Amino acid sequence: MKLSSKGRYGLKAMCELATHYGEGALSLPQIAASTGLSEKYLEQLLTALRKDGLVKASRGASGGYYLTAPPDEITVGSVLRCLENGLKIVDCIDGECCNAAGCSTRGVWEKLYRAINECLDGMTLAKLTEEQ
Amino acid sequence: MKLSSKGRYGLKAMCELATHYGEGALSLPQIAASTGLSEKYLEQLLTALRKDGLVKASRGASGGYYLTAPPDEITVGSVLRCLENGLKIVDCIDGECCNAAGCSTRGVWEKLYRAINECLDGMTLAKLTEEQ
DNA sequence: ATCAATCCCTATCAATTTACTATGGTATAT
DNA sequence: ATATACCATAGTAAATTGATAGGGATTGAT
Numbered sequence: 279m280k281l282s283s284k285g286r287y288g289l290k291a292m293c294e295l296a297t298h299y300g301e302g303a304l305s306l307p308q309i310a311a312s313t314g315l316s317e318k319y320l321e322q323l324l325t326a327l328r329k330d331g332l333v334k335a336s337r338g339a340s341g342g343y344y345l346t347a348p349p350d351e352i353t354v355g356s357v358l359r360c361l362e363n364g365l366k367i368v369d370c371i372d373g374e375c376c377n378a379a380g381c382s383t384r385g386v387w388e389k390l391y392r393a394i395n396e397c398l399d400g401m402t403l404a405k406l407t408e409e410q
Numbered sequence: 411m412k413l414s415s416k417g418r419y420g421l422k423a424m425c426e427l428a429t430h431y432g433e434g435a436l437s438l439p440q441i442a443a444s445t446g447l448s449e450k451y452l453e454q455l456l457t458a459l460r461k462d463g464l465v466k467a468s469r470g471a472s473g474g475y476y477l478t479a480p481p482d483e484i485t486v487g488s489v490l491r492c493l494e495n496g497l498k499i500v501d502c503i504d505g506e507c508c509n510a511a512g513c514s515t516r517g518v519w520e521k522l523y524r525a526i527n528e529c530l531d532g533m534t535l536a537k538l539t540e541e542q
Numbered sequence: 543a544t545c546a547a548t549c550c551c552t553a554t555c556a557a558t559t560t561a562c563t564a565t566g567g568t569a570t571a572t
Numbered sequence: 573a574t575a576t577a578c579c580a581t582a583g584t585a586a587a588t589t590g591a592t593a594g595g596g597a598t599t600g601a602t
Contacts (some may be wrong), residue, residue: 279411279412279413279414279417279490279494279497279499280411280495280498280499280500281411281499281500281519282411285411286500286515289515289518290515293515354518358411362411363412365411366412367411367412367413368412368413368418382538382541383418383421383422383425383538385538385541386421386486386530386533386538387413389529389533390526390529390530393525393526393528393529394522394525394526394529396525397521397522397525397526398518398522401518401521406514406515406517406518409514409517
């Protein structure tokens, strides 16, 4: 059970956007430079975040990405759910369970899923940038 | 961020041992039959659990595996930490952090790590078999 | 003491996932 | 007009995972 690079890097990028919130759009090369990622890889992450409505993009010269809400209204959970396949730690979180015999391990996954989401939804981007 | 088969199947096997606690050892073929796993694969899981002191093995005819403690003293957390590489969701949980610039995402991982462990350590094998 | 049943160890391998690169196109503000 | 930015699709090497296989070594029951 490991977090993927998408989640780790994506959250960093979102923090970068959070620290510059209200200053207009941040271009892809700018974010790439401050996070140390390649532009093309970062682009994939931002596209996913955009499709989930967490960021918006303005095109053309001096365009770039910016948060769709103030940093204190964007939770870490919403960012990671976007980049970590809904934070589904097992396949049967929402579907039917494959539990035929044996004991009910399903309850474990459901409780763990809830704990993870509650923990991450209790943190906002604003809190992270404040701590820095 | 997904749980591996080792964790999922290993917990099932431990539940199987829990339901037969006090009845002597359960042989590998017996556990394999009730969980639907191959004997050889299950063997790897049980070896890991044995090295962590969660189960013991008795050899020879009519031997097998059994829990080293009553089911209400074995937490789900201890089982999954054994099979999921200590539940370390990122590499820098215990070591130094690679955070040079940007924001402190490290605090997120530490809080999440704690939340996961607290959740899983709040559940015992006894609870799971009761619910069944 | 023997022997059959069990646990123990190491290596291997295919499938999947992940992380990242590459190419080219399309829209837009200056 | 054009440079600058975003958008979309493929492809690929490395790492991880999930599982299989074979052959010991040890022990308890007879």
